[in-house]
Amino acid sequence: MYKKSLLVALLLPLLAVGQNKFAQLEQLLPTPNEYRNAAGAPGHNYYQQQADYKINVELIDEEQKIIGEETITYTNNSPDNLEYLWIQLDQNMRASDSDTHLIEVERMEDFKSIESIKSKLFEFDGGFKIEGVTTTSGRGMKYYINKTMLRIDLDTPLTEGSSISFKIKWWYNINDRMKIGGRSGYEYFAENDNYLYTIAQWFPRMCVYNDVEGWQNKQFLGRGEFALPFGDYEVAITVPSDHIVGATGELANESKVLTAAQRERLAKARTSDTPVIIVTQDEAEEIEKKKATDKKTWVFKAENVRDFAFASSRKFIWDAMNQPVGGKDVLCMSYYPKEGNPLWEQYSTKVVAHTIKTYSKYTIDYPYPVAISVHAASIGMEYPMICFNFGRPEKDGTYTARTKYGMIGVIIHEVGHNFFPMIVNSDERQWTWMDEGLNTFMQYLTEQEFERNYPSRRGPAHLMTNYMRGNKDNISPIMTNSESIWQFGNNAYGKPATGLNILRETIMGRELFDHAFKTYSERWKFKHPTPADFFRTMEDASAVDLDWFWRAWFYTTDHVDISIDGVKWYELNTGNATVDLPRAKELENEAATPIGEVRNNELIKETYNEKDPSLNDFYTTYDKNDVDGLHAKEYDKLKQRLSDEDIALLNSGKQFYEMKFSNKGGIPMPLILEFTFEDNSKETIKIPAEIWRKHENEVTKVFIFDQKVRSVQLDPNLETADTDVSNNAWPHAKVPTQFELFRKGYSRENPMQRANRAGE
Template sequence: MRFYNIIFGALLCAFTFQGYAQNDNQTGVKYDQHKVFNPVFYPEKGNEFRTAGGAPGSKYWQNRADYKLEITLDTAKHRVDGTALITYTNNSPDALGFLWLQVEQNIYREDSRAEATSPITGGRFSNRTFTKGDEIKAIYVTKNGKTEKANYIVTDTRLQIKLKDSLKAGGSKLQIKIEYGFDVPQYGTDRMGRLLTKNGWIYEMAQWYPRMEVYDDVSGWNTMPYLGAGEFYLEYGNFDYTVTAPASLLVVGSGELLNPNEVYPATTLSRLAEARKSDKTVMIKDSTDVLRGNDHQNKPMLSWHFLCKNARDVAWAASKAFMWDAARINLPGGKTALAQSVYPVEVKSNTAWGRSTEYVKNAIELYSSQWFEYTYPVATNVAGTVGGMEYPGIVFCGSENKAAELWDVTNHEFGHNWFPMIVGSNERKYAWMDEGFNTFLNNVDTKVFNKGEYYIKQDQQKAALGLFDQNAEPIMTIPDVLQPEFLGAAAYEKPALGLTVLREQILGEQRFDYAFKTYIKRWAFKHPTPWDFFHTMDNAAGEDLSWFWNEWFFTTWKLDQGIRDITYPDGDASKGSLITVENLEEMALPVTLLIKEENGKTATIQLPVEIWQRGGFWTFHYKSTSKIISATVDPDHLLPDINPENNSFSGLPVPAGATAASVIKTYIDAIGGVEKLKNIRDLQVSSTGTIQGSEVQMVTRYRTPDMFYQQVTVPSYNNLVVNHIVVNGDNISAQQLNRAIPLDEVGKKIIKFKGKAFPELDYEKSGYLMKLDSTLKIVNGDIAYEVDINIADGARIKNFYNQKTGLKIKQVIEGPLTSVTEWGNYEGITGGIKIPFLIKTTLLGQPAEFKVKETAVNNNISVGMFQ
């Protein structure tokens, strides 16, 4: 499921309430190599079910559930009724005296456990309306040819059947027949539901039948309740299911449609045959067909018969409002599948769902060629009310998505067909084993889709503040236990980054990809644990990674690498140099350094993680032949270093005569000069950025002498206001998601400071204490001056100005509202001044890059626009 951190918000534009802890005292180093390189990390040895090498053992087993489902959709009542016939096979070595099933529609009951544990403020997984849940009419058990009414009990989202005689081990079977029905909720906790469009309702149907719980060799019955955040853990089997619905509806579902000639008219069959042979998207049902409403069999009801083999679940969707297009998927083994999309006419444009099938086709083909071949005959993308949710061969994506947003959510949801649909991990316990792994796949995929059309290189140093903030929780946490605002980091972003670090910094692509593909192949259609993954990666890559698994997945340790010192033997730079790097926090990772010498020579040095096995400092000899003018740790910002301010070392002192005042004057002159800046009475800047595929818009206004306004919105979330900041003299307010942010006096001073278009004009007269650091700094490879400004007790601003251009390129705010902002691409605007058209910061724990789209100068912005 695609998780949008946007809806949880944090104060944007640079303000966040979490920051890294400065560690200026070397005696306060937290690093302890004995904790990192622990020789007894692995708790268990291999056994006959799961080997020490991470593979299924010689006696590995798993149970099986085959389903025959027959239901009817009543669109007048928004209701489903039908029967489920489950053939359950006990392959375990244990006799089973009782069986457990999931009845997840019960989450929508007013008396559900999920409702009782939902915050009163609501949330993504909270009910908005209630139903009666799964209404069980009758249950029968057939065993050894004898059918009897079942003895059962329903506890919230779980149903237990108590057997008269135990189901024997080693392949014994029984059948369970359940007669049931339920009312379809309009909002199904963002996993199912129905959406009203101008041409009719769209039904997205999931968790629509009673499902067997998993009985495995790890926990026996897995009966954790369904509360919303934790997803699913399911047995594999074949699904033979029939959906009977009004003939005007188009029905799509997991697996292969077995009776196309009975439900499609001749025109549809012809177009569908064309699509199966086409690499270009073919329209099967267009807007004209939808409006005409007669492109279906002339019957009141139709039954759509599907078969999905070797799957862990099935889902389906139905609507008379669906447009429909499709194209061929080319698989590496020579087989083909069908990519298709269904969506309402409201979103048919080529900047929105008109490209959906292209996205589906490319995602499936890329994942198949890179990792493991797609296993279903059809891949269907459904536009509806669900923001993003995955099922075998079919996904539900928000109808409002477009462009990068639609690629992002489509790519993500279909990536789930590998994790957890093919590799059947326990999502209820280990969200990171599907969401994190899949997010990693998405990042690899997006780099190459359409030559990187939607790829944006991530700055992991900026991401670090969100992934490793003071309220961080370990990845190895049950999703229902994770705080909602940290679910995105712990389940998605941090595990994905961990795999990226392994692939790019520790193992290399060749070793990582072989090991990762080995894991997928070993555990395809099986139930791996985290330890199976860890052991497989270690063994197939040939590397003991226990130190990495421990620090990255089980702890909230942070990374803070830096350069401590550079010296020269006998003080002679021609004899080489001694460079000392340091590890100040608890996490250890390899080190990459970019070194530049006075003679123009540059080199990149890579040091393995083992340099940290004997302590938190490491000195090595570098064969320089002249003085080193700069050395930078992690120059490409690939690691989540929480304190990048100590990552660079410059051997250059500030030139004689330079002062804080002279640096500030050079900057003011570079952007237009004092007089032109003072002539700016008001200024409005409109910019756009992207976070997780969603467009974010920022409007900033200034009016002299002391008015400031900034609002950040997400258009695709009904113009959700993420943050709203206003300064009007001494009246200062900040809101996020329509909630006031409490500000102390220092926080107000910081916002007021940031609320000036050109704060440098006021530095001296405002009485700020300014100090020019004695050494030049390195900022993204550029030499820069650092000017520190104390604006209040407990609040310090560090500005960095490019030595060559004089322009301000970075700012770090330390205090109750910490932030890091970088600027670039200065361009001239009305009034003869220059402003940065590129703004890099952190939004909601994610690196954000805003580009200025429009400016307005001296337009007499009214006072009413500052509220």
């Protein structure tokens, strides 16, 4: 009995996915409770934990090493007694025995170059070196390290409402991002023997404990990002005295680390609506020529954040400007080496300000005092109030359009992550789409408000069709754990963003969608939402049943392909033979002549009655469409039975079209139909997706017009991500397919370089 019940429980979600798309999602979503209610909002007993940090850290520039000690104060706001605490050790992903290396699938064909072999043989002493876990009084605490997780066993359970403080001392070697990759690390500039550090996941961090899964202690394998509790931070960062440091939070001791000129410029930037240079390029170039031997400690404080990151280098140029949001000022800043110019000085900080302003319009007012973009050669990564972004021009200062728009796009995206998941704090380790997908959607809106017809890579429906019609063996449902996703970018970024755009533009409409999306953002700011909370809130705030959409778009690998399979044309008979019969005869004359009749006329030289005229009588010249007196009498009788309104309807000339549609891809969508009439006028009719609710595979619909239809186009504005538009027109329309020959030996000179050369 137990085994049978367990089997049913395991199969139920799978069976539910295979149900009619319009079946409700109750079988797939967790039951509402006192922590998360049925409307998708936090319940009346919702809770979350608090983790506060005081950290002292030193960056050893000569050794590319981090040494730190932290005090964590952890408050248990749950109703549960906690016998142990779990802490994330993300740097252990780089340890020699890391699962990240062991689980990689490899083939010999992956090692066809010296560089690939050297990469495989490269050894790096990575991972945290934990030197001690103690109480604040110095007494050792029992702990156990399981790869990227550390468990502290408590002497007595931590009860509801109580707190515990403890210390962890540690160090690790910073990785070279340019050699072994990573979300953080350093870039080495050999020409002047300098480093640029972008430092993240650099301290042991508390795991989330919540009502959904208890401890979120899933191992960090490198792709699934982070689930973290909120807390207050005070961080003292010791670096060489000639370094400039940017970090999460506000600088608390600027008088000790900045020059008088820098403080004056910074004060000006706080009220300026254009960027003010705080450290100029000339100053940065002069500083990087020599290295200081003394040190400075920069102190930053941040309230109600889920993480902390920083960047440090003597190469940094620094600029800043003010962006008002919701009655508060946000200091938008950029840090970049000369290698980032001229792009970064022209664009970065303005893009930061634009992003903060636009996201705030659609979600929540940005609550933090600063927002920072840091230049890094080959990374895009986000943390509270600070992010690391690529976009480097050529050494001569020129750049391609791809570099420019790629840089702007990644800055928007990474700054936008302040909202998802830094504030609306979803579980990235489980559900990448909840931050990347929502953020990519918002990135698209922000790009389009930055520049008209901005070349966005993701967002519009038609950009997702190649992926969705691809080989299903290499496609995962969106609702797949981060570590198990095929085609990560398309799955977790592109497809969710496209889905939201379809909801906004086609299914819900902008007004309903924007209200619901903002409601979700407001409900879950500084909290931990789940997919069910998002799905339920979007429906609750809009009165639109979207279960079919979540089921089809998020839980399956089906695609959109709706076809016009046939059109039948009808007209009403007026009942008046003098009108109907000539019309019928006209239609017969317009119709194609059957092949048998064509050949009979050619090959039958003489019929029998043509040989024997005696066979001919009154009906030999009979025409079924001729009008006689009996027709007139029948019409008089008909008029006596009908009202004037009925007669007017019969004589209205209404045109009837029965259209047949099939759902070949599996995902139902609204039928958006553009009718073009004989006079070239047009009419668009939109039929909700619910037309498929009882007939998933095939539906018919009758349309009535005052004039004849010349053509019909399904999804005329490419709103639904239909993967095959060749079956979207009646009469059938040819869809051109592009064919481009591969061109060898193309020039590596970018257009800006060619233009500069031409002007010489």
